[in-house]
Amino acid sequence: MSRKYAAKGIFLLLLVNLLLCIFYVSAGAVNISPADMFHAFLGDGKAEYQNILVHVRLPRMAACVLTGSGLAVSGAVIQNVLQNPLAGPNIIGVNAGAGLAVVLCSALFPYCYAVVPFAAFAGAFGAMLFIYALARKTGASRMTLIMAGVCVNSLLNAMADAVHILWDDTLTSAYGFRLGGFSSVNGKVLLPAGILILLVTAAVFLLEKELEVLTLGETVASSVGLHTTFFQFLFLLLAAALAGASVSIAGLLGFVGLLAPHISRRIVGEECRFMLPFCALFGAFLVLLCDLLARTVWAPYEMPTGILLSFLGAPFFLHLLLGRSRRRRKKHD
Amino acid sequence: MIRCENLSAGYGEGAVIHDISWEAAEGRLTAIVGPNGSGKSTLLKSVIGQTSVERGGVYLEGKPLKQWRHKEMAKQIAYLPQSRNDASLSVFRMVLHGRFPYLAFPRRYTQKDEETVIRELKRMGISELREKPVSELSGGEKQRAYLAMALVQGAPVLLLDEPTTYLDLSAQMELMELLRQLVAEGKTVVAVLHDLNHALQYADEMVLLENGGLKQCGTSKEILQSGVLEDVFRVRIHILQDQYGKEYYGFSSEKRMRNETGPAASGHPKRLQIRS
Structure with missing residues (x-):
């Protein structure tokens, strides 16, 4: 896609997101018309x-936008750095690492909310480093890396379950956290996590050229003067911060980090200066839309947003897997 | 310029090349040749610091390689690797990243950078492919795109790892002519060449490797006349000369020669005339 069309695409998606935000805030168990909303403001x-607006819907909307864009950008960064289109924060265990840290935090320091996003970041980074070290040490193929990620995911989830069993105070929130959703957004977590997401996203946008050069592979990137080891480490750190902060807000939301970068690349192409902003906006759009449906379709009951995202994401992941094996077979023929 | 001193290097599990001392000839085309597994690519990778050095060292402009900042080194040496990722970026954008070492505040590629890319794409004959994703190019087109990227770097030294791979015969010769042209423009070109014919025909200097060690280095003529190429590659080399005195090279297997003509006289290559 040409630069002009890519820029138009970003602008259009921004408009769509703004409209969706207005609709998101006005719709719900109690419908608030745009005029009433205006007066309320x-x-x-x-x-x-x-x-309703100040204490429920606006914080929830902010949580959706921040989590969606955080997970989407995190996924894009991980895919570029590992050069693996199947890698997503929920697939290779990054979200699960953050989840374990959040659960541990709520068990050990139940009232230290401001610590939660940073603990989640540490958990996500630990899982990410393990996968990255594995990929570098063994030169593992893309598929091996994904399978290793699935193993790490299961292990970390099992550890989180063990924490829930041992500290039964945490059991009440465990189910909702595992599914991922926004029904219990905590303002004390949202503020530091939101600031972290905004700052880290800005840093990733600033470093878009370095991220793009990394997609050319380590050898080419270093031959044009990129300190590959440093930037790979830095980008994984930033991706972990985004995933960790997002998980601390909304729990283990799946597939945003896989869906958003793929769809963005198909629409605006691979150039990071267009792909990253589009991806952030698309992630926000996806989560906003799913959360809107989750809380309005079955109102006054609510479906956890993570379930809807999994309904979308799991078939998409299968489609990617099948597409890859089809292409490989074609190549061999 | 580039100097290796008693260099032993590899990939972390023992050295692949051993005790190599060699200096790249400035403003010349040097071919690194040797049989498969002799360490040609490893030597080239060592020159840009992509192997783990076990002993000795590499010096660029008299300064150890490790003391060079990444971007400063990229301004001095451009490298075309043998295997690369299939980037999905457009050809233009990928080649533009060849200007990455020159990126300064406000971290945008300039008009001059874009003009350099356009010029090199034209030189490589792939201007019409500029908007096409690199992953959709044929092997030969990809090779040209990566070479354009290396040229865009504007470095005085060009290291090429098997640059003729994926190219058809005429494109291989065009590329070798281009390398000569670059040398005429003052660049130092060091290329790993698999094809001995290309090395003999186009290179000024030759570095001959065998089993990870330096067998001999010198001008192509000296190495050809010493007979060492025949020993290392186990072939007979025949020099063919046309009516204008231009020389071409033919090869036959040593085993076949022995079967057909008895034990081959070792030493100098045999000179033949081309019948026109």
Whole structure:
């Protein structure tokens, strides 16, 4: 896609997201018209609407946007650095690492909310480093890396389950956390995690050329003067921070980090300066839309957003796997 | 310029090349030749610091390689590797990244960078492919795109690992002519060449490797006349000369020669005339 069309695509998606945000805030168990919303913002509307907007829907909307874009950009970075289109933070165990850290945090320091995003980041980074070291040491193929990631994922989830069993106070939130969703967004976690996501996303956008050069492979990247080891490490650190902060807000939301980068690449191409902003916006769009459906279709009941995302993401992952094996067979023929 | 001193290097599990001392001839085309597994690519990778050095060292402009900053080194040496990733970027964008070492605040490629890319794409004959994803190019087109990227780097030294791979015969000769042209423009070109014919025909200097060690280095003529090429490659070399005095090289297997003509006289290559 040409630069002009890519820029138009980003602008269009931004507009769509703005409209979706307005619809997201107005729709729900209590519908609030745009006019009432406007008055509520000015302070001369109904107090009930004001309360719903300020204490429930706006924080939830912010959580959706931040989590969606954080996971999407994290996925794009991981795929570029590992040069593996099948890698996503939920598939190679990064989200599970963050999840284990969050669960441990809630078991050991139940009232230290501000620590949660940073602990999640540490957990995500630990899992990411393990996978990365494995890939470098063994020169593992793309598929081996994914299978190793699935193993790490299971192991970390089992460890989180063990923590839930040992500290039964954490058991009440375990189910919702595992599925991923926004029904219990905690403002004390949202603020530090949101700031972390915004700062790290800005850093990734600034380093888009380095990220793009890395996709050319280690040998070519280093021959044009990129310090590959340093930047690979730095990007994995940033991706872990994004995944960790997102998990600390919404739990183990799956597939955003896989779906958003793939669809973005298909629409605006591989150039990171277009792909990254589009990917961040698309991740926000995906999560906003799924959460809107999750809380309105079955209202007043609510479906965890993670379930809807898995309904979308799992078939997409299968489609990618089958597409790859089909292409490989064609090549051999 | 580039100097290896008693260099032993490999990939972390023992040295692949042993005790190599060699200096690249400035403003000349040097061919690194040797049988399969002799360490040709490893030597080239060592020159840009992509192997683990076990003993000795590599010096660029008299300074140990490790003391060079990555971007500064990329301004001095451009490298075309033998195997690469299939990037999905457009040809233009990928070649533009050859200007990465020159990227300065506000971290945008300049008009001059883009003009350099256009010029090199034209020189490589792939201007019309500029918007095509690299992953969709044929092997030969890809090779040209990567070579354009190396040229865009504007480095005085060009290291090429088997640059004629994937190219058809006429494209191989065009590429070798291009390398001569680059040398005429003042560049130092060091290329791993699999094809002895290309090495003898186009290279000024030759580095002959055998079993990871340096067998001999010198001008192509000296090495040809010493007979060492025949020993290392186990072939007989025949020099063919046309009516204008231009020389071409033919090869036959030593085993076949022995069967057909008895024990081959060792030493100098045999000179033949081309019948026109």
